[in-house]
Amino acid sequence: MNEHNPIALELNKIQQAWQKQVTPNAGLRVVRMIIKPEEARVYEGFLKLESSPYGQLPQVFVTHLTSFDDEDTFSAAIIKDWLEAYDNSASLMEELKTKNAAFTWDAQPYRQALARQQGQPLDDTLLRMLDDFRKALPQEEQQLVLALLPRQVSNLRNMKTWLTNMLKKGIPAGVKLLVFEHVGNEQLAIHERQFPGQMHAMHVPLELHNAIQKLAKSGNPNDPEIALRRCLFEMGDALQAKDLKRLHEWGQKALEYTQRSGNKGLFATAHIMYAGMLFYFKKDPQLPLLLERGMRIAKQGSQQGDPACLPLLIQFYGYHGAYAQLRRNFEEAIEWFIKQARLAQEHNFNQQSMNGWYQAAELCRRKEAGRYYTVLEEAYLAGLNLQDEEISTSLYIYLLRDYYDYVHNKRIQDRIRSIDEKMGRLFGDNWKEEVDRIRKTRAPLMMPPQTEEA
Template identity: 65%
Template sequence: MNEHNPIAQLVNNIQRAWLEKISGKPALKLVRMVIKPEESRVYEGFVKLESSAHGSLPEVFVTHLTDFEDEDTYSAALIKDWLETYNNSTALLQEMEQRNAGFTWDPKPFAQGKSDEDLLRMLASFQRALPAKQQLVLVLLPRQVSNTRDMRNWLTTILKKGIPSGVKLLVLDHLNNEQFAMHDRQFPDMLCTIHVPMDLHAAIRKLGGSGDPNNPEIMMRKCVFEMGEALKDKDVKRLHRWGQAALDCTQKSGNKGLFATAHIMYAGMLFHFKRDPQIPLLLERGQRISKQGVQQGDTACLPLLVQFYGYQGAYAQIRRRFTEAINWFIQQAEMAQLHNFSQQALNAWYQAAELCRRKDAGRYYDILEKGYLAGLPLSDEEVSASIYIYLLRDYYDYAHSKKMTDVINGIDEKMGRLFGTDWKTDVDTIRKNRMPMNLPLEMENL
């Protein structure tokens, strides 16, 4: 890790806090890191680092993103994911061997495990296989949590049943909205809360301004940061000033991918000012630049072109031009699918289908079917982590109404394998509680 990187320094602060409060205290069983939502990526970076061969803490970290569906099935889901990861990932085994010479562990006794007790026995067995009596930290970062109260109940149950010696659980909780806090008197000496104050804003500003100030990428990062600050202050005039600066510096670079990126970032910021006349101009010009880049062989421009289609659809939807929006999303889906951008394709098919369902019912089932077919090649892991579960849920109802027995059985088998017999209820719950879909381009893709 680059020690001079301001984000890396924040991770170092977390590591120091861990050493001070956690390491060398075997009685601790549940560690709760209390964070601000905007700090989540820093903490995810921390656990990702410590779960790799490059971690510096004395414990062995194993991170799982297993969805939390309910407290009765979570242990079984964790066991399943743990064993699949262990059996299928040679990279993981190599990392473990690199960090722990002579490490061997037999997963076979836990192949049929489903209960809380089975999970605890598996963790104890794995920890005993670690040399030098290293502590094991199971990091729980569920991609989705159906009910935080149920997950808290699950944690309480696991603590009551007895987390094995040498094993700890780690969860993230949100400052001022803590869901997993427990009374120390219920579990004396077993709980620890860590909160590491950090000035993420200053670190991002410092990171954005680091490097050669004449480098167009560095200059654009600064412009994007300042646009974000202007947006936070609802200062559209300042946003336009920095947006134009981003266009100017990237145009001079001659890099079409960078120039197109400046357009889409600038337009995306302006989406918060829906009637701003610059939005359609930026989208049209950025899309044209991306097409030129694709024709000239600039590989960065193809995913940007796909994203521009999505932005065009989102803008048309904002302007209540629903037929136009649907057509843009379909174009995005078809292009993404053509170039094997599977997740972008599925997101676009779902957006098109949902818009058809509400505004153009005559096209709904045709679009829904295309989305269903687009996701058939996905692996189980890709299905469970994507929006495809909603397409499957909706297409299942359509197939049922048309008595498409083979399709019904196929979806039932797949989703039952992933979510259990009550998969339809579970998916409905996940969809009800899910966060709104983001715009087609995330800041992290910059």
């Protein structure tokens, strides 16, 4: 690890805390890392490092992004992902070979259990698999950590039930489950009295902002990318202090540095970042000028083949929609969001396309009701070719939920059946209630800040 890298130093803090708080406690079975949302990437880096041959901790870490749908299917989903990773990744095997370890583990019993599952929970099977895998490790490494970082969690309360059930069944000695929660939103805590000495919650104070700022400012100050990063941090500090004069000073510097570079993608990026911060000062006359000029630069760069410019152009359309919404020009805002959705769709930026459709549909529902179902239908058709994972992690689930009510009222049976089949496969028979619950608990989508009209 490069000890002079500020991010590496933050990773080292996590390693040291783990070594002090977790490694000596052989009885621990569940570790909860309490983190701030903005620290998530650092912890992902920690898991990647410890899951590689370059890990510093004495345990073998295996990380899974398996989505949590419900407590009855989660163990089976982990087993499935584990077996796929075992078949497709040679990283762990390579690590063991470098240590001249004879590693033999029979995956066949777990393939068979998965094949004959028939909807039954596989909690016991998962625990056996983890124990067998741990025992197959070399003697000096017979400690296993399964780190769970789900792409999506449908219900934290149900995940807590799953964790409790695993503890009741008995997580094998030498195996630990690692889960993550956000500071101030700890819903996976289990009462210590039920499982004394088996659980530990830890929070590592990180200085992420300072680390990123040091990293951003390191390197050649004449490099336009480094100069832009420095400007963005200074602008962020000015915004936090509500110092508009200083924000403009560093915003103009960002434009000057990037214009001199001749890189249209970088120049357009400076415009959109500067404009995004000015949404907090929504009446500032520079805001619409930055959006218009930045969009024009991104369009030129896209036409000239700069790959960074097309995604920026899509963002500019969304920002124009948000600015029109801010000025209560709702019809114009809807047009911008639709334009954003169609351009993103045309170039297979599916998440951005669904964001645009959702913004347009929601604005129609509240302000242009006559267009609502027309926009909903176009959004429905736009998402027909999405893969299951793209559907479950995008705003398309809300669009489908709302469109379902429309086709149900109109008795359009083929679309009712199609949506029922698709969403039932992803969220179960009670998919409508589940999507409604997710919509209530998930943070609302905001384009730039302060876009909601008073």
